Amino acid sequence: MKILKLITVLLIFVFFCACMKSQGGDRHDISIQIRGSDTIVNLIQEWVEKFVEQNPSFNISVTGGGSGTGFASLINGTCDITMSSRKIEEKERMLAESKNIEPVEFKIGLDGLAVLVNKNNSVNKLTLEQLRDIFMAKITNWKEVGGEDKKIVILSRESNSGTHMFFKEHILGIDDKNNKNEFSTQSLMMSSSQAVCNEVCQNPNALGYVGMGFVDERVKSVSVAVNAESEYVYPMPENVMNGTYPISRPLYIYTNGEPQDVVKMFIDYALSDAGQKIVLETDFIPIRKQSVK
Amino acid sequence: MRKIIDNVIEAVIFMCGILSIVFVVLIFGFLFKEGFSFFKDFGIIKFITGQFWYPTSDTASFGILPLIIGSVLVTVGACIIAVPIGIMSALYISEIVPKGVRDVLKSLVELMAAIPSIVIGFVGMVTLVPFVRTLFDIPTGLTAFSGSIMLAFMAMPTIVTISEDAIRSVPWQYKEGALALGATEWQTMRRIVLKAAMPGIIAAIMLGIGRVIGETMAVMMITGNSARIPHSIFEPVRTMTAVIASEMGETVSGGIHYRALFAIALVLFIVTFIVNFIADLFLGKNKNK
Numbered sequence: 001m002k003i004l005k006l007i008t009v010l011l012i013f014v015f016f017c018a019c020m021k022s023q024g025g026d027r028h029d030i031s032i033q034i035r036g037s038d039t040i041v042n043l044i045q046e047w048v049e050k051f052v053e054q055n056p057s058f059n060i061s062v063t064g065g066g067s068g069t070g071f072a073s074l075i076n077g078t079c080d081i082t083m084s085s086r087k088i089e090e091k092e093r094m095l096a097e098s099k100n101i102e103p104v105e106f107k108i109g110l111d112g113l114a115v116l117v118n119k120n121n122s123v124n125k126l127t128l129e130q131l132r133d134i135f136m137a138k139i140t141n142w143k144e145v146g147g148e149d150k151k152i153v154i155l156s157r158e159s160n161s162g163t164h165m166f167f168k169e170h171i172l173g174i175d176d177k178n179n180k181n182e183f184s185t186q187s188l189m190m191s192s193s194q195a196v197c198n199e200v201c202q203n204p205n206a207l208g209y210v211g212m213g214f215v216d217e218r219v220k221s222v223s224v225a226v227n228a229e230s231e232y233v234y235p236m237p238e239n240v241m242n243g244t245y246p247i248s249r250p251l252y253i254y255t256n257g258e259p260q261d262v263v264k265m266f267i268d269y270a271l272s273d274a275g276q277k278i279v280l281e282t283d284f285i286p287i288r289k290q291s292v293k
Numbered sequence: 294m295r296k297i298i299d300n301v302i303e304a305v306i307f308m309c310g311i312l313s314i315v316f317v318v319l320i321f322g323f324l325f326k327e328g329f330s331f332f333k334d335f336g337i338i339k340f341i342t343g344q345f346w347y348p349t350s351d352t353a354s355f356g357i358l359p360l361i362i363g364s365v366l367v368t369v370g371a372c373i374i375a376v377p378i379g380i381m382s383a384l385y386i387s388e389i390v391p392k393g394v395r396d397v398l399k400s401l402v403e404l405m406a407a408i409p410s411i412v413i414g415f416v417g418m419v420t421l422v423p424f425v426r427t428l429f430d431i432p433t434g435l436t437a438f439s440g441s442i443m444l445a446f447m448a449m450p451t452i453v454t455i456s457e458d459a460i461r462s463v464p465w466q467y468k469e470g471a472l473a474l475g476a477t478e479w480q481t482m483r484r485i486v487l488k489a490a491m492p493g494i495i496a497a498i499m500l501g502i503g504r505v506i507g508e509t510m511a512v513m514m515i516t517g518n519s520a521r522i523p524h525s526i527f528e529p530v531r532t533m534t535a536v537i538a539s540e541m542g543e544t545v546s547g548g549i550h551y552r553a554l555f556a557i558a559l560v561l562f563i564v565t566f567i568v569n570f571i572a573d574l575f576l577g578k579n580k581n582k
Contacts, residue, residue: 069542185521
């Protein structure tokens with residue numbers, strides 16, 4: 001008989017749980033999922049905070065993981081907005097279409113990639129070709145680019161990172177449009193931009209690249225020139241905006257189909273003057289110059 | 294009525310008992326299905342002996358030899374560190390230390406097993422990695438060696454607790470016999486106690502290895518993740534687990550990269566299965582005595 005009592009109690013408990021769940025369901029706010037690039041996760045987070053302040057009934061969650069991760073979850077239907085630091089690839093678009101998902105693109109800002117070295121490193125400037133040779137391990141010692149006689153430790157990002165893809169296309173592929181060049185297998189794959197900064201900060205031999213928003217006072221960014229004859233340009237927002245800094249890229253968000261309701265409200269906010277001001281505050285570069293002043 | 298309840302309970306217990314077997318079989322089946330379709334597309338020999346892991350390139354290449362070597366190197370390094378220390382401390386705890394201290398020591402060792410691996414990884418990243426770099430004057434401290442040290446910490450609790458049990462279950466008559474014959478304490482320990490407890494100790498080592506080889510978070514943070522065949526233990530390596538963890542998020546389910554990761558998981562599963570099987574073999578031997 002004890003068992004019967006127990007079962008009754010359990011049943012009542014389950015019933016209550018079910019009730020609470022459905023009550024919660026009625027009150028449950030609209031929620032959207034944003035996933036993708038680690039580079040812009042801070043920016044999006046800022047947007048979300050301000051946006052939710054104005055519209056407290058919305059529930060928006062933001063997770064990083066890399067642009068590739070973002071597209072994968074857009075294709076798998078597990079997120080509403082993908083933030084990306086690269087354009088969607090043809091391959092991904094085809095896959096998306098085969099799953100009845102139509103990626104729609106919005107350009108939300110610009111980003112410059114900074115090349116970082118340790119503060120004690122005497123190297124201050126590099127050309128794109130030198131960078132390519134370093135990342136392909138054709139140049140392996142700092143003395144070949146004007147530094148000390150020390151081995152260069154190359155820091156790269158994981159292959160799911162949009163930063164990785166962008167660097168690969170624009171630096172490793174500068175002379176090769178088919179882009180068969182690969183990062184040297186000697187490069188260390190770091191799992192986040194923060195990890196790159198940390199390693200550069202404590203290792204005098206390290207060289208890495210991150211989005212400009214991640215540069216802090218613990219590390220030093222180098223000036224970059226297209227080739228030995230042209231001018232070396234320091235990574236600063238002004239230089240990205242006027243187009244002189246060679247390693248810059250647009251930032252995007254993607255939605256499935258034309259955005260509706262909350263998603264549309266959010267994107268409108270992001271592209272508004274207020275939203276673009278936050279772009280500048282998080283060390284990225286707004287797309288519309290007039291809104292800067 | 295009682296009969297019915299009895300039968301029902303029996304059935305429930307049977308279900309619970311068989312559940313874990315069902316899960317293992319299902320997991321294996323799933324890995325095998327995804328991994329096998331990858332082998333058909335890419336070729337198992339090319340997969341295991343390939344030296345380049347460029348999964349997202351236009352002509353993607355999936356060679357996991359550097360990853361296998363990375364995993365093996367880190368594991369072997371961790372064992373070289375953890376096994377002697379682990380066995381010694383098991384000996385100390387079970388044979389030498391006074392009773393009051395023993396309980397404290399034992400619970401502390403067990404507490405070590407409860408430290409989450411990401412904590413170990415994080416502590417290692419900020420303390421051990423810069424230390425290793427300056428100590429050996431090498432380009433970077435993110436090496437297989439640093440990984441081995443941190444993983445040794447993770448394997449040690451397993452090794453200590455299980456070998457301690459094995460040592461303590463050696464019949465006291467053996468020891469008294471040896472001492473009565475004039476052997477010193479150390480001779481008794483080395484020749485009699487350790488020998489008698491050997492199957493249990495080997496099982497402990499195997500379980501420790503199983504923990505190390507499957508460890509992901511700590512190695513991902515410390516070993517540097519460079520998919521290249523290392524020439525020494527002071528170079529960065531990338532392990533199989535780290536590749537799966539860091540790349541799984543980006544893959545589209547069903548794609549070749551996705552299936553390649555499952556193929557790695559299959560390799561890993563088979564390796565840990567063999568290691569656990571050996572451990573079981575020795576544990577069984579110990580009990581029969």
